[in-house]
Amino acid sequence: MGIVAGNVAGERPLDEAKNVTERELFRVSTQLFKEKGYRGTSMRDISAALVIKTSSIYHYINSKEELLKKIALKGMNMLLDAGKRISAEQISPAEKLQKLVESHTKLICENLDLFTVTLRELTPSNAASFWEEIVDHRDQYEKIVRGIISEGKKLGAFREIDERMAGFALLGMINWIIRWYNPGGSKSPAEIAALWFEIFIGGIKRAPADK
Amino acid sequence: MGIVAGNVAGERPLDEAKNVTERELFRVSTQLFKEKGYRGTSMRDISAALVIKTSSIYHYINSKEELLKKIALKGMNMLLDAGKRISAEQISPAEKLQKLVESHTKLICENLDLFTVTLRELTPSNAASFWEEIVDHRDQYEKIVRGIISEGKKLGAFREIDERMAGFALLGMINWIIRWYNPGGSKSPAEIAALWFEIFIGGIKRAPADK
Numbered sequence: 279m280g281i282v283a284g285n286v287a288g289e290r291p292l293d294e295a296k297n298v299t300e301r302e303l304f305r306v307s308t309q310l311f312k313e314k315g316y317r318g319t320s321m322r323d324i325s326a327a328l329v330i331k332t333s334s335i336y337h338y339i340n341s342k343e344e345l346l347k348k349i350a351l352k353g354m355n356m357l358l359d360a361g362k363r364i365s366a367e368q369i370s371p372a373e374k375l376q377k378l379v380e381s382h383t384k385l386i387c388e389n390l391d392l393f394t395v396t397l398r399e400l401t402p403s404n405a406a407s408f409w410e411e412i413v414d415h416r417d418q419y420e421k422i423v424r425g426i427i428s429e430g431k432k433l434g435a436f437r438e439i440d441e442r443m444a445g446f447a448l449l450g451m452i453n454w455i456i457r458w459y460n461p462g463g464s465k466s467p468a469e470i471a472a473l474w475f476e477i478f479i480g481g482i483k484r485a486p487a488d489k
Numbered sequence: 490m491g492i493v494a495g496n497v498a499g500e501r502p503l504d505e506a507k508n509v510t511e512r513e514l515f516r517v518s519t520q521l522f523k524e525k526g527y528r529g530t531s532m533r534d535i536s537a538a539l540v541i542k543t544s545s546i547y548h549y550i551n552s553k554e555e556l557l558k559k560i561a562l563k564g565m566n567m568l569l570d571a572g573k574r575i576s577a578e579q580i581s582p583a584e585k586l587q588k589l590v591e592s593h594t595k596l597i598c599e600n601l602d603l604f605t606v607t608l609r610e611l612t613p614s615n616a617a618s619f620w621e622e623i624v625d626h627r628d629q630y631e632k633i634v635r636g637i638i639s640e641g642k643k644l645g646a647f648r649e650i651d652e653r654m655a656g657f658a659l660l661g662m663i664n665w666i667i668r669w670y671n672p673g674g675s676k677s678p679a680e681i682a683a684l685w686f687e688i689f690i691g692g693i694k695r696a697p698a699d700k
Contacts (some may be wrong), residue, residue, distance in 0.1 A: 314614050317528030325648065397608065400576045403525050439686070447688050450665025458657050465654065473651070475694030477658050 307345045312391045316399040347408045353396035354415040361422040371430030380471040387467035394456045437484045518556045523602045527610040564607035566627040572633040582641030591682040598678035605667045648695045
């Protein structure tokens with residue numbers, strides 16, 4: 279209560295209206311980029327879905343590419359924020375991995391449109407003007423994953439495995455979820471995350487015989 | 490020697506010329522779909538890269554969508570042919586999985602343009618007119634993967650794991666390779682496949698204590 283300024287009657291009605299339209303613009307364009315592809319969606323498609331004039335969209339953003347950038351950075355920052363928080367916790371590397379797999383899986387499943395666009399439509403050619411920023415965010419997240427695996431190796435919990443490669447294997451398992459996940463399906467995000475962690479940790483932990 | 494008809498001087502020169510152009514059309518469009526995206530590539534881009542008239546392309550194919558279909562089905566049939574062959578071999582389920590991971594990884598790494606298009610540009614909206622055929626091929630391959638895991642469970646080699654979910658985890662690890670693989674990088678396809686198999690089999694095999 280009271281967190282959203284517009285909740286107080288009469289306060290900042292214009293900003294509130296602007297925020298609602300911006301949120302709707304973001305939601306609708308994410309959905310259209312997922313359904314028709316980024317290249318297959320025109321500003322006209324977006325304005326038609328919002329029932330506003332195409333020219334009105336330019337009050338909120340400068341270009342379709344800016345929309346893709348906002349969507350992608352939102353998705354990547356959600357992952358990064360959770361990753362940074364988890365890797366700083368005072369828990370074992372295996373527990374960190376478990377939490378990271380859970381957080382990443384839930385974020386994808388609960389924001390399926392957003393992450394389908396972020397993981398499928400975000401190609402070097404679609405995101406040419408801000409590709410460096412994307413690579414920087416991706417590198418930061420990959421570094422967090424590798425850091426946890428590396429920590430587990432040092433502590434003797436994980437076997438001697440290339441953390442860069444193991445990180446790619448784990449991120450592939452999780453990111454591929456956008457290709458088959460059905461929100462109405464029989465598996466919950468928590469169940470998927472638990473199974474993914476079980477498979478991955480079983481594959482990288484030091485076997486009792488190795489100790 | 491003698492396998493390619495055109496090797497024999499004067500034999501089928503017209504067909505040979507047509508075959509060369511068709512192969513080039515296929516190669517160039519695959520590369521452009523990867524670099525600029527399927528939607529971002531026009532027939533004009535393709536004809537310019539081939540240094541032929543745009544109208545000439547229509548001697549070989551009817552539409553850009555037909556090109557995407559040919560590329561996608563080629564990739565999927567390469568996977569399927571190998572998958573069918575491997576699953577019919579008289580070897581253990583673990584050996585079948587190892588061979589399948591190796592075959593799938595090598596096919597992706599050695600045909601990176603083809604599989605980047607097949608795995609990234611092949612969306613329900615880009616492939617609307619032949620989506621059912623794509624789903625049918627995908628389902629056949631997933632069934633092979635699940636069948637091997639199921640066989641391993643029955644024989645007691647793998648633990649009680651949901652073969653559908655485990656299959657998604659494995660295919661995610663492998664298919665995600667298109668996102669980071671660098672043909673000039675330090676890891677060979679065989680090394681990647683060996684590591685992927687090691688991680689996955691470590692995660693699904695029955696632990697000695699379970700026996």
